[in-house]
Amino acid sequence: MLYQKLGGAALSKTLYIVPRQDVAEEILQEVFIKLWNKKVQFESLRQAYSWVYRACTNAAIDFLRKKANQTAELLEEVHEVDDAGVSPIDQASLKQLLGGLLKELNDDESSYFIYHHVEGMTQNEIAEVLGVSRRTVVRLQQRVQAKLEKFRGR
Amino acid sequence: MDKHTPIENSSLFQDHLTILGLDDQAGDLSPRQLKEKERMEELVLPPLTLPESKSVWQTVWQWLLTPAGGSAALAAVAALFVAITVPLKVEDETGLKFKGTYRVNLYFERQGEVRPLEEKVTLSDGDKVGATVIAAEKSVAFWMVTDDQLKVLSDSDEVVESRITLEPGVRQSFKSSFELVAPNEGEFLVVVVCPLKVVSDVADKVVEFVDLDQALLSKLSQGNKVDQAGCHMMGRRLRVRGTP
Numbered sequence: 001m002l003y004q005k006l007g008g009a010a011l012s013k014t015l016y017i018v019p020r021q022d023v024a025e026e027i028l029q030e031v032f033i034k035l036w037n038k039k040v041q042f043e044s045l046r047q048a049y050s051w052v053y054r055a056c057t058n059a060a061i062d063f064l065r066k067k068a069n070q071t072a073e074l075l076e077e078v079h080e081v082d083d084a085g086v087s088p089i090d091q092a093s094l095k096q097l098l099g100g101l102l103k104e105l106n107d108d109e110s111s112y113f114i115y116h117h118v119e120g121m122t123q124n125e126i127a128e129v130l131g132v133s134r135r136t137v138v139r140l141q142q143r144v145q146a147k148l149e150k151f152r153g154r
Numbered sequence: 155m156d157k158h159t160p161i162e163n164s165s166l167f168q169d170h171l172t173i174l175g176l177d178d179q180a181g182d183l184s185p186r187q188l189k190e191k192e193r194m195e196e197l198v199l200p201p202l203t204l205p206e207s208k209s210v211w212q213t214v215w216q217w218l219l220t221p222a223g224g225s226a227a228l229a230a231v232a233a234l235f236v237a238i239t240v241p242l243k244v245e246d247e248t249g250l251k252f253k254g255t256y257r258v259n260l261y262f263e264r265q266g267e268v269r270p271l272e273e274k275v276t277l278s279d280g281d282k283v284g285a286t287v288i289a290a291e292k293s294v295a296f297w298m299v300t301d302d303q304l305k306v307l308s309d310s311d312e313v314v315e316s317r318i319t320l321e322p323g324v325r326q327s328f329k330s331s332f333e334l335v336a337p338n339e340g341e342f343l344v345v346v347v348c349p350l351k352v353v354s355d356v357a358d359k360v361v362e363f364v365d366l367d368q369a370l371l372s373k374l375s376q377g378n379k380v381d382q383a384g385c386h387m388m389g390r391r392l393r394v395r396g397t398p
Contacts, residue, residue: 003202008194009170015197016166025200036204041369046176053167088166088190108310121165129167133307133339140309 002048003032010052016089017060017114027063031055050129054111057129061110064102093117104147112140113148166190256289256347256386263331277334277393284331285345292350293320299332302340302395304371308332320347332392340395344374345388352384 007028014024031052042048097113105113108130115121115129123141127134164172164184171177173191183191260271263282269275271283287295296317298308308316316328334341373380374389381387 003199006174007199007202008197009174011197011199012190012194013166013170029200029202032202033204044176045174046171049170049174049176053170088169088186106311115165115167119166121167125165125167127305131305132309133301133305135339136307136309 002035002045002052005045006049006052007032009049010056013053013119014056014060016087017057017094017118018063023063024060027056027059030059050131054129054131057111057114058107061102061107061114064098088120089118090120101148101151104151105144108140109144109147112137112144116141116144255291255349256287256293258345258347258388259286259325260343260390261285271390276397279334279336279338282331282333283343283392284327285343286325286327287318287320287345287347288325289320289322289347289349291322293347294318294350295320295326295328295345295347297328297332297343297345299392300342300344300371302342304342307339307341319350334392338393338395338397341392342371342374343390343392344371345390346385347387348385 010031011024011028014027015021018024018027034055035052040048040051042051093113097110097118101113102110111130112126115126116123121129123134123137127137130137164187168177169187169190172183173187173194261268261284262271262275262277263269263284264280268284271277277283285297287293289295294317296313298306298313298316300306312330316330318326318328320326332341332343370380370382370387371389374387379386379388
């Protein structure tokens with residue numbers, strides 16, 4: 001039931017980051033099977049979606065890391081903003097991540113970069129999805145910002 | 155590059171919550187949200203193939219048939235034999251004897267003075283909390299802090315960096331202490347000790363190996379020590395939100 005309700009949104013979100021249908025579908029399977037195996041209990045559907053959203057992001061980052069050496073191929077596959085210009089994610093930031101920034105950031109930092117810079121989430125939203133306090137998100141932001149400045153300074 | 159400014163000031167996450175009807179926002183979807191909703195509806199969800207459920211006994215039996223499972227079962231029987239025939243006592247380097255698998259002692263530092271963290275102590279901003287751990291067998295230990303809603307306050311780097319390796323019977327302190335700062339978030343400390351034989355394959359990633367989900371944290375916050383996946387966990391409320 002959760003799969004039917006949340007699967008479409010989760011697949012859409014994953015496809016923005018991992019521009020390959022087969023990989024995104026595999027990630028979706030992996031996430032919902034993990035959910036099934038862990039028998040996670042949620043207080044609300046919103047909480048369930050936060051969990052799924054985070055799990056999809058983490059799996060997408062894992063895939064991108066494994067493909068880090070095939071950056072050129074990935075960059076070509078990233079969907080271009082359509083003519084109407086209503087992509088909900090920042091393509092340029094995603095390309096920056098794929099263009100080498102991913103190597104500089106650890107898993108938490110990569111997640112933060114995707115949530116804030118690519119998907120435009122606020123600190124409160126990031127805290128909700130990560131299940132941490134806003135203070136932790138602020139510290140994560142500071143670390144990412146420092147690494148971003150160093151990366152851009154090259 | 156300029157800071158990303160989301161179109162219409164909403165994130166993809168927020169858009170999804172609105173489309174799925176999971177937020178408090180009422181009203182029509184924005185043009186971008188409508189487009190995203192169309193995209194979601196056009197995507198074909200592949201069928202979900204769930205693993206077959208096994209009974210607990212099937213799972214245990216299959217585990218026992220593996221080399222690791224069989225060895226662990228034999229080790230458990232041997233340990234039980236030893237425990238019955240020989241009292242389990244370990245001396246640490248200060249000559250204090252303790253029984254049992256592990257012990258965690260908490261202390262706090264205030265204005266340069268270090269004292270045991272007894273139940274009656276009220277902690278406040280600026281106090282630093284530390285812990286020592288002693289275990290009967292070679293183990294790894296780490297710690298983290300949550301707020302009173304059991305949301306983790308420590309970031310993952312801090313938790314990984316806290317990790318220490320314990321030699322049998324040798325008391326050791328965590329390298330860093332946790333300083334309490336404003337605001338008072340009802341901080342709750344969790345210490346995890348894993349025998350190295352349990353986590354030897356994943357010792358480098360022991361923090362990820364131990365699954366501290368909300369249910370487990372909730373049990374710990376009720377004052378229970380918990381054993382899970384061969385690791386031992388204890389929790390301690392450091393302060394109560396709303397108190398000075």
